[in-house]
Amino acid sequence: MGDVLPVIHYIERYVDLSDEEKNHLASFLKITKVKKRQFIVQPGFVCSHKSYVVKGAFRGYLVDKEGREHTLSFAIEDWWISDYSSLIYQEPATLFVEALEDSVLIQITYEDEQKFLADIPKLEKFERIITQRSLAFQQKRLLSNFTKTAEERYDEFMSKYAAIAKRVPQYALASYLGFSTEYLSKIRNGKTSKS
């Protein structure tokens, strides 16, 4: 059980668990190791797990019909990642989720999560709260895309998530912020009209 403790601790930030509940929960959790450039989710396949990052970095992205990549999310230590739509509706994924470094995950399958939500109802509260926070985050991101220029979005990201920016390739960051990698290059080297 020792190796799945990070997830138990994560959940305990939101709800209290008895020792019995913790053990029950731990029995559903599995450690997985993945190598850099390995995919844990791929378009066409139903996303079967939710993954907590113990060590490493990931990126979830879509490839559009013109072949362009658009990054929906990053995850480093202590974050969760999956193709959320595919997971909750149990339908084929549209995203790739790829390891950007050799990584270690703690995973739980969709079916097991449904089981323990039924067995331990207070975990519903945990799920509700973290989903609400993700939603609030996504709304801010959407508004930021509407209201801010490319450069402002870049500055905002750097000030909030410098730790992530350092670890991900530049083309991945550009595609997260919603502009081309060439333009990110210009921003970084001050070749844009103003400033």
Add this chain to the structure above:
Amino acid sequence: MGDVLPVIHYIERYVDLSDEEKNHLASFLKITKVKKRQFIVQPGFVCSHKSYVVKGAFRGYLVDKEGREHTLSFAIEDWWISDYSSLIYQEPATLFVEALEDSVLIQITYEDEQKFLADIPKLEKFERIITQRSLAFQQKRLLSNFTKTAEERYDEFMSKYAAIAKRVPQYALASYLGFSTEYLSKIRNGKTSKS
């Protein structure tokens, strides 16, 4: 109690409720009538309610520092609306939520919702599920903004939400889709480069 039944029925799509639970729940719900152009949420004030639309139409939007409006959501009959961030964190709102028509709402306060979530734990499941769906929806919208042109987003919206498009002013629709009202005018009248 009759007048708050729509919300009870809405919740029953997701979880079963005993008569006692329904009555308990109903005691927290209040009917509110608002006139066209009236605000139910305003920046600077904490959003105290979650609102279910019985009749009418609403729009939630942000005004940026240049004075431009950006619509985050619409709501017509059988939808919910609020400033979600403000509600869950109980911090000052950043959005306006405005009635686009004379409308009727069923509202519940943040405190009362916390109470009944504690009293009736299975409502946590209801909250969890609808929040998950909102999140999946928002992710699709974000990706749609990244991957599609203004015209494609317009066509997509029209085919999915023609009912809403008919009821909201054009500037509100443009600001939801993320482009200027002049450009929407061009799209509608086929004055854009292709097509």
Add this chain to the structure above:
DNA sequence: AAATAAAAATGAACTGGTTTAGGAAATAAG
């Protein structure tokens, strides 16, 4: 350490969508 592949930089030409400024239609109000 050499060879190869992947990522980042650069610059010129271009384009999807904005801005500005106006006029025409439609809604709402007296």
Add this chain to the structure above:
DNA sequence: CTTATTTCCTAAACCAGTTCATTTTTATTT
């Protein structure tokens, strides 16, 4: 039914960010 207000349309100039094509730098593999 008349006036005021809000909403919608048009058109030309403009710009933030893209595209394309090539080079340099940095990782990865042998």
